[in-house]
Structure formats: structure tokens, C-alpha cells
Amino acid sequence: MFWYVVGAVFLVLLLGFMVGIFIIDRRYERKKTSETFSPGLRLEIEQEREEGLERHNKFKKAVERAKLAEDPDKTLQ
Numbered sequence: 001m002f003w004y005v006v007g008a009v010f011l012v013l014l015l016g017f018m019v020g021i022f023i024i025d026r027r028y029e030r031k032k033t034s035e036t037f038s039p040g041l042r043l044e045i046e047q048e049r050e051e052g053l054e055r056h057n058k059f060k061k062a063v064e065r066a067k068l069a070e071d072p073d074k075t076l077q
Contacts, residue, residue, distance in 0.1 A: 028036070037045065 034042070
């Protein structure tokens with residue numbers, strides 16, 4: 001009889017632990033991805049975005065300059 005009580009208490013503790021882990025995990029899953037980044041990683045991603053935007057703008061400017069410098073009679077194509 002003693003072991004049944006010990007087993008039941010252990011089972012209740014185990015279920016409580018599992019429910020606690022489930023609740024904590026659900027809170028984490030509901031966060032936006034950007035909120036879960038560490039500050040260093042967030043800074044690195046922001047720098048990469050800015051560099052990518054700069055490259056994109058330079059490319060667009062280069063394409064525009066190429067269009068303006070294009071041969072007017074289209075003989076070079």
C-alpha cells in the first residue's frame with residue numbers, strides 16, 4: 001500500500017512538471033522569431049540587412065546608368 005501512495009505522488013509530480021514545461025514552451029512558441037534572437041545576433045542581422053540594401057541600391061543605380069549609356073540605335077546588342 002505504501003508503494004502505491006509513493007507511486008501516485010510521483011505520478012502527480014511528474015504530470016505537474018510536464019504541464020509546467022508545456023506552458024513555458026507554448027509561451028516561447030508564441031513569440032515572434034525576431035523576439036527570440038539574442039542582442040548580438042539581432043545586431044548582426046540588422047547590419048546584414050543594411051549591407052544588402054546598400055548593394056541593392058548600388059545595383060539599381062548601375063542598371064540605370066547602363067540604360068542611359070545604352071547605344072541609341074541598338075546596334076551593340
